Amino acid sequence: MSGVEGAATRPIDAVIARVRAVYGRWGRGTTVQQMRADWDRLFAAPPDLDARVEPVDANGVPAEWISPPGEATDGAVLYFHGGGFQVGSLASHRELMACIAAASGCRVLGVGYRLAPEHRYPAALDDARTAYAWLLSRQRKGAASIALAGDSAGAGLALSLMLSLRDAGAPLPAAALLMSPWTDLSASGASYETRADADPIHQRAMILAMARGYLGKDGDARVPYASPLFGQLSGLPPMLVQVGDRETVRSDATDFVDKACAAGVDARIEVWDDMIHVFQQFPHDLAEARQALQSAGAFLRARLSSPLRVR
Template sequence: MRDIALPLPLARAILGPMYRVSLHSRLPWRVQRALIDAGSALQPVPPGVRVERIRLGDRPAERLAPSTPAPAVPAAVLYLHGGGYAVGSLATHRSLNGRLAAETGLPVYAVDYRLAPEHPYPAALDDAEAAFRELVTEHGYRPERIAIAGDSAGGGLALALAQRLIARHGYTPAALGLIAPWADPNELAERPRDLVVNGPWSRACAAAYLGAGDPADPGYAPLHGVLAGLPPVYIQADVDELLHPQCVGLAAALRDAGVEVSFTESRGLWHVAQLQAALVGRAAAVLTEMAGFLRQAVDQLPLRDLG
């Protein structure tokens, strides 16, 4: 299936009602998950990308590998999907991950981490940690040759994972690619909704993920964790989405901590428009930008690998 270049007004007119119905705080989580999964059928995997079902960190996962030759020194991307920690799946992000694989030239590993409220914090973080460690211990990747990426809640999870890997294992990933990361679920949005996300749904997701935990735990709200020592970070957000102010704050906090940051702001898109990259050219463009950032990061070989 070829890409479709939908005009932005038409794409917004289609997606707005779909998200209003699907991401509704009064719907049972299982219904929300089914609706979002069904909508993902319109978003194809690009040609030349092989999707392989595997297990990673004792969870169902997918390895999306491009047809391009593998780099001389093995490298990969670990992708953590968004969905407020309560919805989202391998299916919802398969198209995005396939494009990321094609454009980085790297295998992308996507993990079906456990979802709240059935599995509150720290289940998702534990699963992400186990997946990364298995890429190192069983798949032969060096930590500094694995980039971690994610969107929305998955972006917050990617940030929390990097912090945990550095603190517990001394592993520093190659880079972080964060699409509108939800780095502090405690923070309330200034507006009631954007095209995709609404306040009541976000608060329900935050409560479901926290469970009986401590909202001040930096694993839950990594914006307030240790930022110094993180690898280069790419952040993308649209200026009209609810998480834009939080992304601005995260970028500033990272820079203050001495972290290299690339912050890209779009106008006229929506929260995680990269999911519709096969349908909207401008969404594809910002995904291509992140792919370039991640590929450049993993190509920065340590001195011991040179010569």
């Protein structure tokens, strides 16, 4: 067995190879439309997905309900997908949303917010506000029965939405689940240096390019509604943050949790050894992904208002 073959024997290495194969096809001439199509294929849900999928119009924002097998609680999880605000979709994250629905026993409402560069900041945040208001008007028990969730840019968007709601005096959700959150679009955290060799996919130059694509070349990367790390964090609901130890965006998670705890927020973090960015998207490949999703489900079940109804 060659050294290369031996290095790809672990499940995490096989996952990395699949992701790199997609990213490696991208160059200066690759259109954003091609990147989006590649992402949807990379993370496509299996045809036998064990969930009910129902497209809905959330006051003009495309969305879809993902319902778990069997009965669901009265709680709902509002989900924002990742992809640097430029790629990612309801299709690319349907399996991950279904896993969260199954683990939590709650329906998940995925939000197809507008993407850059066609729709720059604050378009995604405007869509998040609209979708939240739509869901809030339909939940019998109000905000106490809603949790926010997201991964990467979507997790940052969930945090930006909570800051916006708090500042407006609007009802806040009961909790938030944040996977590999992108909280600092200026990429100032120490892990962009300390994890540069460990992270096989995301480097600081790529992160900054995505930030420019979202904000525009003259956008301010330290505006709290774009980079929630720079916001005033008191008054936010309980949150669980999950991040891989190999991530260049590790500091986006750890620094945010440190600041949130200092502001009196009930925030806890799970740092998963040897894991990469949003490793939860590979539940069939990684035992760690399955374990993290179970932990996320337990967190959501404990904080949403109604117990699981038994058939």
